[in-house]
Each structure stands twice: as structure tokens, then as C-alpha cells.
Amino acid sequence: YNLSRNLEALSKKTQEDRQFIMRLAPLYQQDREQAIQEGLTRGLQQGVQQGIQQGRQQGEAYLLIRLLQRRFGEIPQNLEEIIRSLPVERLEDLGLALLDFDTLTDLDNWLHS
Secondary structure (H helix, E strand, O other), rough: HHHHHHHHHHHOOOHHHHHHHHHHHHHHHHHHHHHHHHHHHHHHHHHHHHHHHHHHHHHHHHHHHHHHHHOOOOHHHHHHHHHHHOOHHHHHHHHHHHOOOHHHHHHHHHHOO
């Protein structure tokens, strides 16, 4: 692209320069389209992965809150918010730990440890 632009900027172009520029144009366009397509594909893949991860995190948080509500009744809003913000790995740990909780204080202590 830079070579093509530099050649086009020349004030005195030879016939050979013009032909070379004409041959470069389709190659540049092809490379440009390929780069755009690869960028879109990469972006789409990353978006899908992020969506899957976010969905998993939200689903696990929802399930844990439901289990905790079933066991202890209403869960304070601040604890729910903390649970909803936990990463998946921490939610999995909470899923195991909640089996040992006897009170909401145990949950609160676990979340703040």
C-alpha cells in the first residue's frame, strides 16, 4: 500500500510505474479484504466466547442464589450483588462451600474471606 501511494505521488511517472501501480491495486485490495475478514472472524469468535462465559457466570450465580434462598430464605441484597459479581471459578467454590453453611453469617464470612 505504501509503495503504491509513494509511486502515485511521483510527479513524473513512467509508463512502467503506471503499469506497476495498476498491478499492485488488486493485490492491495485483496489483502485489505482478507485482513478485514480475518479481523471480523476473530472479533466474532471473541464475542461468542465472551457471551458463553458471561452466560455461564450468570447462570451459576442464579442457581447459587436460588439454592441459598431455599436453604436460608431471603438473602440480603448486598450478598446477592456480591454473588452475582463473582467469577465462575469462585462461584464453583461457593457451590461446594454452601453445603457446609449453617447460617447466613457463614455465607457472609465466606464471601468476605
